[in-house]
Amino acid sequence: MKAVVTEEFGAAPVVTELPDREAGQGEILVRVRASSLNGFDVAVASGMAKGWMEHHFPVVLGRDFAGTVVGDGGGRFAAGDEVFGVVAKTELGLDGGFAELVAVPEAMGVARVPAGIDLATAGTLGVAGLAAIASVEAIEPSEGQSVLVSGATGGVGSFAVQLLAARGVRVIATAKPGAPADFVRGLGASDVVDYTTDLASQVRAIAPGGVDAVLHLAGDPQALADLVAAGGRLASTGGAGPDQFEGRDITATAVMGMPSEDALHALASLVADGSLRPAVSRTYQLDDVPLAFSQFTGLLGKAAVSVA
Ligand SMILES: NC(=O)c1ccc[n+]([C@@H]2O[C@H](COP(=O)([O-])OP(=O)(O)OC[C@H]3O[C@@H](n4cnc5c(N)ncnc54)[C@H](OP(=O)(O)O)[C@@H]3O)[C@@H](O)[C@H]2O)c1
Structure with a gap:
């Protein structure tokens, strides 16, 4: 799978090929269609997150994701379900939103995309x-x-x-x-x-x-x-x-934004009923995500990522 990684603390993000992710115990596998860049991702890429979380390099960047469930969706999801959320893992490693596949815990950080929202929008919401x-x-x-x-x-x-x-x-x-x-x-x-x-x-x-x-x-x-x-x-x-x-x-x-399913539902409902919208000023393709990192300062609102 294609992914955007940082190879060591402070190493600039690069696009690379990695073995496809597989869902582990209690996880679902998602084919990512959209994500977005957050201040947190910039902190990880700069090496600033060294003391915050354990890193297992290469670290796939990106916390937000939206996409479709692949294979057995555990108990709560089925293949093809549209889901979105935040990669809620306590360590940084091979699972990130800037990749074609991400394995995420079934119980935390993932919710169904409600009617009225497309995956591109859902990918900008979580963090x-x-x-x-x-x-x-x-x-x-x-x-x-x-x-x-x-x-x-x-x-x-x-x-x-x-x-x-x-x-x-x-x-x-x-x-x-x-x-x-x-x-x-x-x-x-x-x-x-x-x-x-x-x-x-x-x-x-x-x-x-x-x-x-x-x-x-x-x-x-x-x-x-x-x-x-x-x-x-x-x-x-x-x-x-x-x-x-x-x-x-x-x-x-x-404040700590906790990505429970209820919190994700509440957020997506506000977007679905038109009371909240992601203010996306630019959308980057996965290949251009390294450029997005270099252009993050001064960017207004959200930088969306499309994983076609
Ligand atoms: N605790 C949590 O759950 C949680 C979740 C998400 C984010 N965060 C944190 O929340 C912060 C914001 O995140 P974000 O993703 O919104 O980051 P962001 O997109 O980089 O937004 C920060 C904004 O602040 C502006 N800015 C820079 N210096 C400023 C100053 N001195 N006074 C006023 N505005 C200033 C920046 O403008 P310029 O681009 O012009 O510099 C930028 O538009 C980050 O520290 C992030 O790590 C925490």
């Missing part, structure tokens, strides 16, 4: 969509409250801005001027602040008493916490939890 939902749930904003989304232009941010706007929240989104600012406004942001200049004074001009909550998807969490009103909330996908904010009058949550 970023689940993290966005978990982030918004962690801060539980009410209608009319203000939420600063730091990292709004990225994969997680592009889902989170939509989810917040749908709740009637005043979304203050970070973006550089021009196309990035237009992009977040198009997703429902009420206000845009440029994170490359004085962020604090821009936010204070909009919310003089501080914002009700912050989503920390990028940037300095302490500087962002300074902008939260007393008694407010902060959710971080970057691992900033309560320990880092001791002495401050805010409730902080380090």
Whole structure:
């Protein structure tokens, strides 16, 4: 099978041929049709994930996947079923979404693709969509409250801005001027602040008493916490939890998007009923995924991957 791998810590992603994957005990085999690139994949390819998870090289990159079940689908799935999800393995190795075949645990990280969504769309949802939902749930904003989304232009941010706007929240989104600012406004942001200049004074001009909550998807969490009103909330996908904010009058949550079947269903339902859409700015063929890694910085929203 064709796959995009990193051969050692920090080695640039390359396209290679590997033996076809086979499903192990408790796993199903999926013929991948679509995936997408996430900040996590970039971290793995750069060697940054060395301390986070065990690596067995070559490591096939990509966490998101959507495709069809091949062969015996275990108990819950049948051959030909369309499924999507997140490769929920605790170690990095031969199973990744940037490959023609992936073996995934039957019990975690996989769900059926609902009617109304194609595989190309389903492949963009898992990692970023689940993290966005978990982030918004962690801060539980009410209608009319203000939420600063730091990292709004990225994969997680592009889902989170939509989810917040749908709740009637005043979304203050970070973006550089021009196309990035237009992009977040198009997703429902009420206000845009440029994170490359004085962020604090821009936010204070909009919310003089501080914002009700912050989503920390990028940037300095302490500087962002300074902008939260007393008694407010902060959710971080970057691992900033309560320990880092001791002495401050805010409730902080380090968010982890868990790919349970229920969470995947909830995410896909929002997309199927039209309340959420992946903001895909570019689709790469599997052969071009190494290029996608080099173009990731500055890319707006999601980079989709097509595995034809
Ligand atoms: N815990 C979890 O379950 C979970 C799940 C998914 C992701 N994550 C983490 O969440 C973070 C976001 O993930 P992602 O996939 O959305 O990454 P991403 O697509 O790279 O998005 C990050 C965005 O933040 C922007 N940015 C960079 N520096 C900034 C700053 N100082 N202030 C404001 N915005 C800034 C980037 O813009 P430029 O491109 O212009 O630099 C980019 O658009 C990553 O740290 C990722 O590892 C965690």
